[in-house]
Amino acid sequence: MSSEEKSLNFLEEIIENDLAAGKYQSIHTRFPPEPNGYLHIGHAKSIYVNFGLAKKYGGKTNLRFDDTNPVTEDTEYVHSIKEDIKWLGFEWTAEFYASDYFDTLYEYAVKLINKGLAYIDDSSSEEIARLKGTPTEPGKDSTFRHRSIEENLRLFSEMKEGKYKDGEKVLRAKIDMVHTNMLMRDPIIYRIKHAHHHRTGDKWCIYPMYDFAHGQSDSIEKITHSICTLEFIPHRELYEWLIQQLDIFPSHQYEFARLNMTYTVMSKRKLLQLVNEGHVAGWDDPRMPTISGFRRKGYTPASIRNFCEKIGVARRENLIDLSLLEFCLREDLNHTAKRVMAVLDPIKLVITNYPEGKTEELKTENGPDESMGHRHISFSNTLWIEREDFMEVPAKKWFRLAPGAMVRLKSAYIVKCESFVKDNNGNLTEIHCTYIPESKSGQDTSGIQVKGTIHWLNAADAVPAEIRLYDRLFKVENPSSEEGDFKEYINPDSLVVLSNSFVEPSLLDALNNEHFQFIRKGYFFPDKTSSKDKLIFNRTATLKDTWVKKV
């Protein structure tokens, strides 16, 4: 590793400048999810940025649930979000909810009305939209814009008391209907919703909008650096306007580019569709880009954190290669995953010159590192090997089994293919080999060099298991930018379930949180539903394979 200093990203520069200028003694960030869905890998980036920055500069990070819309939010999501953040390895300084501030927010609204900077509008949503204009046409004032402060105060109080139905009235900030920034054209800051809130119950029937809750919550918590994604840039002007008019702690908003990844979608709306319409089995389906999906698939927190570090943070739109995430996963698991053997698509291999009924214990390593130790596996004349490791008519540069070819059985003997058996339909059913007794692993005196080594299992003690092979969820790199419905681009082969696979008996004792490398086949992780009675393994990632690319 070089000793060069890593350059700062733009947020680190801002913070170092603020700290150097004495603007703050220490920084305070926050991660502000809305509890209306599960966290995804894009949130992981935001978590990494917010918690990471505070950690680097000795600051604090709050977890704040942005729960201002009771109709979409639920406690279920609060639980999953907290679990996911903890799993990723981060701890929040304090846990807050925007709903903690509803009383204060109401007072802020009253203050704005008293300053003549907010009014009650009785217009329908259609009318409000019509008068708002468009980005290229100015808006027009509502006829309710000039109500007296007293009347506004009375009506707002009545709104709170429940005198009006949903949609009958709203509270709007009085700014400028011809502003070039649409968000400054008298934004709605409170609306009526007679709905049960997951925390405040039925206490309120009016709820603040995002723009009248987020910046205010930041301010109340004395957040110094409020970091969000690019699409909130237009909100910053309003964010600052409200803080200034309310004369409260001046938090500042900074924006970075959200994470996009190839072969997946990241918007909550789309993920919800995939779940609701049954394209996946749930929020934690291993094909989902959710944190819980990655966890179930077998990703490690370290690999995701490392990924977040590697993608960096900047202000331009990006589409990160899924292969970078896989690289981070392999980089981690390569050092830690126990090596075991599993045959996913078995074909019987009979060693004709090995004594019938004889069983031999062979020593094999648990991993590339000596410290991972060894274990014993059993060997006999009847084995399972991978069907794809045999070719009746070998391709060029084929290192594996073929008639007359020799191959090393991992940690065992070199065998030579003598013949094969097919059934009436022409399907291969057995491969017959002879073995070289002097070629035993570790004490090979045969002098024979073979190019290929394949994995195998003793048919006598191999344990049946279900293997779930996951592939990218979409066929195209960027489903959201394609014509038509993004769901048309779902990869029909994103899940292949193999129910006739075998694994070595040691996996019967596998812990449900243990990561494995099935030699030559990839990284695998027990599914949350896996049990001794029915072993189920999810493929986390394949190994890099330079052979398939040549074919």
Place this chain on the structure above:
RNA sequence: UGGAGUGUCGUUCAAUGGCAGGACGCCUGACUUUGGAUCAGGCUAUGAGGGUUCGAAUCCUUCCACUCCAACCA
């Protein structure tokens, strides 16, 4: 078409007026009882034009492309 934001290898992040560099990816080779891993080497970029300067990815200027903004969502 109004406003805002962004343009650097295939992808991504650097270079803050001074040799355009790292990572992923891809290609060679070595090594290997995982066609894995490891090691060594290589590949490809400043959106376009003009200007300032000894010197421009960086400053100025004109153009072009892409993203976001017209929810009682966040």
